[in-house]
Amino acid sequence: MFGDNFPFSKFQLYSSTANRKQSSVIVFLVDGKPADIWDYHRFSGLDPQGFSSKGMATGLTWLTYEMSRWVEEHLEEEADGPAKVSVGYRVFTVDESSSVQEELVVVQDGQAWPRS
Amino acid sequence: MASIMTELARISLALLVLLSIMKTTSKAVLADQMPYSRGVWGQLIRQPRTWMVWLPGLFVLVTLLGCWSLGYWVVPTGLGIVFLAVISRSAVVRSWPSQDIKRLGMYTPASVLLLAVWLTECVRESGLPIPANTEWDVAAGIVGCSWTLCGLRKVQQSGWAWAQAPNISLLLAERLYVGPAFRRRLSRWFLDRPGWLLFVGIGGLGIELLGVSFCMPELRMGYASAVAGFMLFNYLLFGFVEMEWGLMGIVVAMGGTA
Numbered sequence: 001m002f003g004d005n006f007p008f009s010k011f012q013l014y015s016s017t018a019n020r021k022q023s024s025v026i027v028f029l030v031d032g033k034p035a036d037i038w039d040y041h042r043f044s045g046l047d048p049q050g051f052s053s054k055g056m057a058t059g060l061t062w063l064t065y066e067m068s069r070w071v072e073e074h075l076e077e078e079a080d081g082p083a084k085v086s087v088g089y090r091v092f093t094v095d096e097s098s099s100v101q102e103e104l105v106v107v108q109d110g111q112a113w114p115r116s
Numbered sequence: 117m118a119s120i121m122t123e124l125a126r127i128s129l130a131l132l133v134l135l136s137i138m139k140t141t142s143k144a145v146l147a148d149q150m151p152y153s154r155g156v157w158g159q160l161i162r163q164p165r166t167w168m169v170w171l172p173g174l175f176v177l178v179t180l181l182g183c184w185s186l187g188y189w190v191v192p193t194g195l196g197i198v199f200l201a202v203i204s205r206s207a208v209v210r211s212w213p214s215q216d217i218k219r220l221g222m223y224t225p226a227s228v229l230l231l232a233v234w235l236t237e238c239v240r241e242s243g244l245p246i247p248a249n250t251e252w253d254v255a256a257g258i259v260g261c262s263w264t265l266c267g268l269r270k271v272q273q274s275g276w277a278w279a280q281a282p283n284i285s286l287l288l289a290e291r292l293y294v295g296p297a298f299r300r301r302l303s304r305w306f307l308d309r310p311g312w313l314l315f316v317g318i319g320g321l322g323i324e325l326l327g328v329s330f331c332m333p334e335l336r337m338g339y340a341s342a343v344a345g346f347m348l349f350n351y352l353l354f355g356f357v358e359m360e361w362g363l364m365g366i367v368v369a370m371g372g373t374a
Contacts, residue, residue, distance in 0.1 A: 018274030
């Protein structure tokens with residue numbers, strides 16, 4: 001009736017995480033290496049709406065959202081930046097020996113301008 | 117002694133509310149500068165112009181909290197604090213989509229507890245014979261209910277698998293590249309020892325499910341101390357910064373000391 005709104009919260013933070021088979025975290029890459037997106041202030045060729053982690057289970061949606069917001073507010077449509085950048089996810093799974101396995105999945109490529 | 121503890125609890129709750137509203141407002145002011153990834157305090161120090169305009173509001177809030185915590189004009193000062201908390205919350209909701217706000221853990225538990233304490237005081241001021249310290253029992257009910265519902269929701273949605281090593285491993289792994297180096301090293305140490313992760317999961321879920329114990333006055337401080345320790349451990353291992361959730365139980369337990 002009231003939905004998951006205060007003060008009728010369902011307290012479901014992290015409650016369904018055990019149903020997932022993998023977890024992930026968004027990563028910003030420059031020339032294929034992890035970098036701090038804050039060091040770049042203009043972007044081209046990226047679609048920030050596509051950063052959202054559909055199919056990528058993550059408990060760090062805030063990181064995805066902040067990164068997409070930063071890119072969206074600093075898009076440069078009419079030129080290509082000097083740095084080749086990518087946005088992807090580090091995807092984690094647990095194997096039969098209970099060890100965590102990590103894989104890098106790139107979802108978008110583009111260009112960016114570093115801060116001078 | 118009981119009176120001193122109650123007064124200390126009011127002052128502590130006021131301080132928690134002050135920090136909570138300042139944190140919430142900062143997230144609104146710095147919304148376009150990645151406040152969750154980069155933190156807020158460092159940015160505020162480097163960019164005083166972003167918050168100077170808020171100083172009069174901060175002065176009003178501190179004055180109201182000071183008066184309320186010392187017992188002066190509790191009805192109007194409490195109303196003013198609640199109003200400012202709502203304004204702050206509205207500002208941050210406008211700055212961020214509401215669903216993401218909820219997922220980001222932008223609840224303001226200290227303000228909710230102050231609201232509960234203040235409403236009980238208002239009923240007393242209206243002339244109804246409300247026994248002393250009832251306001252802290254009401255607040256304790258909210259704290260106990262919150263923790264217990266968190267635990268029950270996990271069991272309902274994930275079953276007991278929530279506490280087991282694979283789930284905790286995945287929760288920990290996705291935070292391996294976020295936060296300071298010492299925390300990442302600690303996370304890797306735990307990830308290399310799945311057996312320890314089971315204890316982390318059982319401890320976390322167990323503490324939440326035992327939230328009802330907070331409704332029993334003689335167990336309150338013990339439970340609140342366990343929660344505070346658990347929140348510190350959570351910060352060291354997962355990087356969750358939830359000081360407000362960790363300390364509010366201790367404040368309520370202090371207030372209810374009869």
